[in-house]
Amino acid sequence: MTPIARISALGLSVLLAACASAPPAPSASFVIVRHAEKSDDDPRDPSLSEVGRARAQRLAASLKNQPVRAVYATAYRRTQQTGEPTAQSHGLQVIGYDAKQPAGDFAAALRREHPSGTVLVVGHSNTAPDIAAALCQCSVAPMAETEFDRRMRIDFDRDGHPSYSESRDQ
Template identity: 55%
Template sequence: MRRRLFAPLAVLACMLLAACASRLPVAADTATFIVVRHAEKVDASHDPDLSAAGHARARALAERLGELPLAAAYATEFKRTGQTLSPTAQARGLAITAYAAGEPAAALAARLRAAHPRGTVLVAGHSNTVPAIVAALCGCAVAPMPDHEYDRLSTIRIGADGQPRLLVERYGAATPAPAATP
């Protein structure tokens, strides 16, 4: 009886130790950049607020990132990028650092990598800037982002070996394709 109880507990203890061991080096030696486009906007004006769907997506981002500790959050000077990161930043007591939307992606990536050699950084941009930012951070080819796409979440992990790894996922409600015009 005692042996039957001990075996499952031993397996569970080994699994917990392995999980802890695999997470600690990642946090200590890895820089992670999570890059998203701002969420849906209320209209096509120069500096619009987020729409109801956009606010829902911003909350979905906060939920998607869960309790992930963040070292910093960056958004352009436009309201929609800051509003997209706001629920996530507020949940962690982080201020959002503004950067110029027109800053060259290579310069921004170099600045982010220098300022955050470890930890996780959240960055919000625009459909015409996010692919270039991701490409500059990972040193890889990145698909363009159509204007109707709001659900792409790109994670770039740079390990102690300096090699970036890109993972592209989706978050929140799926972005519907625009209706075809006859």
């Protein structure tokens, strides 16, 4: 074998090894967030504050290059307004869901309806962690009433195994 052929064969071997060790892309991903900061314009159904609208825009920007297939939000203005920028950037409509629906039932429906792609779910401090926990079948810490920046992500591999991660919006 010539020196050039050996180098080519070695290079191909390194590339194949790198591909084999790279984690496979998830088949489905669910991003669960609490609605962004609300204003005090309506005690029963407030809209987003200026800070909340900015957070919703950052959320949309962070998901811009992901294959978002659906955006779910409860019927409240603050959840709808949190999900709207992401839905609009992907040419989608926000899909309403019942905040009182058991988390396990909602998670099962999400998995059935969305076997691939990325799905954003906007909930509330008392529902978002439960939805994430039902999806990943793991423990998820409760959310404080003052917490707006946590993003919970559940990625399912090709075999249907979930992995859970959290990040914070800046």
